[in-house]
Amino acid sequence: xxxxxxxxxxxxxxxxxxxxxxxxxxxxxxxxxxxxxxxxxxxxxxxxxxxxxxxxxxxxxxxxxxxxxxxxxxxxxxxxxxxxxxxxxxxxxxxxxxxxxxxxxxxxxxxxxxxxxxxxxxxxxxxxxxxxxxxxxxxxxxxxxxxxxxxxxxxxxxxxxxxxxxxxxxxxxxxxxxxxxxxxxxxxxxxxxxxxxxxxxxxxxxxxxxxxxxxxxxxxxxxxxxxxxxxxxxx
Amino acid sequence: xxxxxxxxxxxxxxxxxxxxxxxxxxxxxxxxxxxxxxxxxxxxxxxxxxxxxxxxxxxxxxxxxxxxxxxxxxxxxxxxxxxxxxxxxxxxxxxxxxxxxxxxxxxxxxxxxxxxxxxxxxxxxxxxxxxxxxxxxxxxxxxxxxxxxxxxxxxxxxxxxxxxxxxxxxxxxxxxxxxxxxxxxxxxxxxxxxxxxxxxxxxxxxxxxxxxxxxxxxxxxxxxxxxxxxxxxxxxxxxxxxxxxxxxxxxxxxxxxxxxxxxxxxxxxxxxxxxxxxxxxxxxxxxxxxxxxxxxxxxxxxxxxxxxxxxxxxxxxxxxxxxxxxxxxxxxxxxxxxxxxxxxxxxxxxxxxxxxxxxxxxxxxxxxxxxxxxxxxxxxxxxxxxxxxxxxxxxxxxxxxxxxxxxxxxxxxxxxxxxxxxxxxxxxxxxxxxxxxxxxxxxxxxxxxxxxxxxxxxxxxxxxxxxxxxxxxxxxxxxxxxxxxxxxxxxxxxxxxxxxxxxxxxxxxxxxxxxxxxxxxxxxxxxxxxxxx
Numbered sequence: 138x139x140x141x142x143x144x145x146x147x148x149x150x151x152x153x154x155x156x157x158x159x160x161x162x163x164x165x166x167x168x169x170x171x172x173x174x175x176x177x178x179x180x181x182x183x184x185x186x187x188x189x190x191x192x193x194x195x196x197x198x199x200x201x202x203x204x205x206x207x208x209x210x211x212x213x214x215x216x217x218x219x220x221x222x223x224x225x226x227x228x229x230x231x232x233x234x235x236x237x238x239x240x241x242x243x244x245x246x247x248x249x250x251x252x253x254x255x256x257x258x259x260x261x262x263x264x265x266x267x268x269x270x271x272x273x274x275x276x277x278x279x280x281x282x283x284x285x286x287x288x289x290x291x292x293x294x295x296x297x298x299x300x301x302x303x304x305x306x307x308x309x310x311x312x313x314x315x316x317x318x319x320x321x322x323x324x325x326x327x328x329x330x331x332x333x334x335x336x337x338x339x340x341x342x343x344x345x346x347x348x349x350x351x352x353x354x355x356x357x358x359x360x361x362x363x364x365x366x367x368x369x370x371x372x
Numbered sequence: 373x374x375x376x377x378x379x380x381x382x383x384x385x386x387x388x389x390x391x392x393x394x395x396x397x398x399x400x401x402x403x404x405x406x407x408x409x410x411x412x413x414x415x416x417x418x419x420x421x422x423x424x425x426x427x428x429x430x431x432x433x434x435x436x437x438x439x440x441x442x443x444x445x446x447x448x449x450x451x452x453x454x455x456x457x458x459x460x461x462x463x464x465x466x467x468x469x470x471x472x473x474x475x476x477x478x479x480x481x482x483x484x485x486x487x488x489x490x491x492x493x494x495x496x497x498x499x500x501x502x503x504x505x506x507x508x509x510x511x512x513x514x515x516x517x518x519x520x521x522x523x524x525x526x527x528x529x530x531x532x533x534x535x536x537x538x539x540x541x542x543x544x545x546x547x548x549x550x551x552x553x554x555x556x557x558x559x560x561x562x563x564x565x566x567x568x569x570x571x572x573x574x575x576x577x578x579x580x581x582x583x584x585x586x587x588x589x590x591x592x593x594x595x596x597x598x599x600x601x602x603x604x605x606x607x608x609x610x611x612x613x614x615x616x617x618x619x620x621x622x623x624x625x626x627x628x629x630x631x632x633x634x635x636x637x638x639x640x641x642x643x644x645x646x647x648x649x650x651x652x653x654x655x656x657x658x659x660x661x662x663x664x665x666x667x668x669x670x671x672x673x674x675x676x677x678x679x680x681x682x683x684x685x686x687x688x689x690x691x692x693x694x695x696x697x698x699x700x701x702x703x704x705x706x707x708x709x710x711x712x713x714x715x716x717x718x719x720x721x722x723x724x725x726x727x728x729x730x731x732x733x734x735x736x737x738x739x740x741x742x743x744x745x746x747x748x749x750x751x752x753x754x755x756x757x758x759x760x761x762x763x764x765x766x767x768x769x770x771x772x773x774x775x776x777x778x779x780x781x782x783x784x785x786x787x788x789x790x791x792x793x794x795x796x797x798x799x800x801x802x803x804x805x806x807x808x809x810x811x812x813x814x815x816x817x818x819x820x821x822x823x824x825x826x827x828x829x830x831x832x833x834x835x836x837x838x839x840x841x842x843x844x845x846x847x848x849x850x851x852x853x854x855x856x857x858x859x860x861x862x863x864x865x866x867x868x869x870x871x872x873x874x875x876x877x878x879x880x881x882x883x884x885x886x887x888x889x890x891x892x893x894x895x896x897x898x899x900x901x902x903x904x905x
Contacts, residue, residue, distance in 0.1 A: 188905065189903050210761035222756070226674075227655075237667065240667070242664060262657065
């Protein structure tokens with residue numbers, strides 16, 4: 138689904154990501170862990186075509202994100218760490234804008250909006266301007282927008298930040314259902330307990346370099362993910 | 373702390389001068405110097421030049437008649453008008469609506485320090501405009517009447533007094549706007565409507581000012597006596613410029629007292645207004661049938677929604693939407709008269725009326741430059757178009773199309789009015805219709821190009837990209853320059869070709885340049901946009 142090969146990205150003299158390779162397959166929830174500034178967001182942004190990189194290759198279903206960006210972006214959805222949405226629109230207008238871009242037929246979009254907005258309890262607020270939304274409501278709107286076009290790959294940067302416990306629980310369910318239906322999810326998080334319970338695979342990045350990757354059992358063995366992470370950080 | 377906050381705000385205002393967003397690094401010292409020289413040329417050369425000429429036309433006569441105070445009263449009035457009334461709504465945004473309000477209020481900074489920093493910013497911007505009128509006026513006076521110590525000292529006091537009066541008016545009006553705005557529905561359009569009334573009043577005064585000033589100069593003694601009798605305060609105000617120390621002291625004390633009063637009133641309400649959510653009534657969502665748009669339609673709709681949601685955006689970058697058809701109506705009513713006067717005044721240059729009317733329409737279209745800040749206005753939501761399956765080319769075309777649509781439609785009406793009103797051969801009439809429309813397309817392409825080349829994506833107040841960015845300055849002054857060249861070249865040599873051939877050549881040049889710019893936007897410009905971070 139998503140293949141990252143030898144990704145390298147520098148900012149000035151600093152290597153944010155250094156020769157990183159990952160493969161996220163259909164059906165996988167893939168967690169991406171690392172300290173602040175480790176290169177997680179840079180990797181995610183490069184994977185969805187927002188950020189140009191210096192070396193390496195990223196493909197989505199075999200298509201290169203640099204050579205066929207529009208084709209790749211039709212297959213994916215991205216939620217950034219801070220959901221800066223269009224403040225000048227109402228929630229429903231934003232969702233209709235996204236639906237128009239993905240050419241979702243009116244009947245389909247209305248059904249999906251109803252389904253996800255009801256699930257995340259945002260339906261009553263869809264007519265409100267996004268500028269009046271709280272951080273959590275914006276995050277919910279971003280989640281609905283991401284699921285709206287039924288993408289095969291969903292890339293999320295710290296998706297649980299700002300969500301209340303119920304919404305976090307629902308999002309985890311949605312992620313599981315999405316992957317059980319053949320989709321894939323690649324997301325970063327600092328909440329190691331969530332990663333441990335939710336992810337099929339996990340990768341740990343440190344100072345731009347991949348230090349560990351594999352299934353949850355392969356990475357943590359008999360320890361907790363937190364212990365493994367802290368041990369790797371200390372090295 | 374105050375210094376840090378003011379420095380932060382000013383660095384945001386002038387960020388484009390120090391920081392190259394395209395290359396994501398600071399500009400070289402040489403480039404920074406060039407940007408500031410360019411800014412100084414515009415402020416001192418262009419605005420300062422206009423008011424120097426106005427001062428020269430009034431100062432000699434009034435000073436010789438012993439009415440120097442009337443000269444300062446008039447110039448001071450113009451200065452206050454220019455500084456205050458044009459920025460009422462910007463004051464509201466600048467004072468209360470900055471995006472970093474929550475951040476600053478959460479820091480251990482006294483609220484009065486935050487308010488003072490915002491006020492200093494408003495003061496500096498108002499003072500900058502007021503000074504472009506008053507400094508030339510003072511210098512001209514000192515040259516004509518002689519510069520004594522008292523005159524220079526009092527002149528400086530007058531300048532300070534005027535700039536603080538500008539601040540007082542801006543704050544008072546901004547505060548009223550804030551109070552009203554918190555209670556309004558459809559804020560954007562009501563704000564625009566009220567602003568337009570202000571602007572209408574502004575231009576009404578501006579157009580009447582010439583006659584008024586001429587009348588006052590011609591009857592200086594009569595008016596002087598009346599003002600001294602009925603409004604002694606105004607006489608005292610004018611006397612400051614002439615070097616009257618008592619008048620300077622009285623006004624300085626009065627303005628200081630007023631400043632203290634305004635500070636006290638604003639201090640009481642600043643926090644509640646700055647943190648108000650606006651009391652927006654809750655609208656319950658009801659599912660309605662939707663119509664599917666094309667990708668381009670969705671992008672264009674998004675640009676239109678952004679434009680219609682922001683009074684600042686509409687007022688600073690979209691006045692042409694009203695002004696262009698107004699020009700058309702004016703041409704229908706007064707066109708024949710205007711053309712007769714132009715033909716008479718420029719008898720040696722046949723066909724000038726057609727070219728000058730065409731230039732006037734192009735100039736009116738320069739009031740629309742919504743494409744110039746469109747890239748910058750993406751700001752922190754730039755990730756949306758970049759992560760969606762839309763080509764950068766299409767995203768830029770939507771920004772261009774908004775300006776083209778909002779300028780082209782009114783221009784089509786105005787151009788037809790011009791063709792009806794201006795007596796010319798059929799070919800010249802056809803080109804009088806076509807050239808402003810082609811110019812509108814060129815202007816849209818030019819402004820989009822500048823917007824891509826000079827993006828300002830990290831802002832805390834939308835005023836930064838809309839009003840204070842390099843892109844908007846170049847778009848506005850650039851379009852004025854194109855119009856000056858269009859009219860100037862005709863009056864210099866173009867008249868030999870006749871209006872039809874000249875306008876045909878100009879239209880061809882604008883069309884060719886627009887196509888080149890479009891080509892750049894589709895290729896290199898799209899790459900630049902895709903790589904913006």
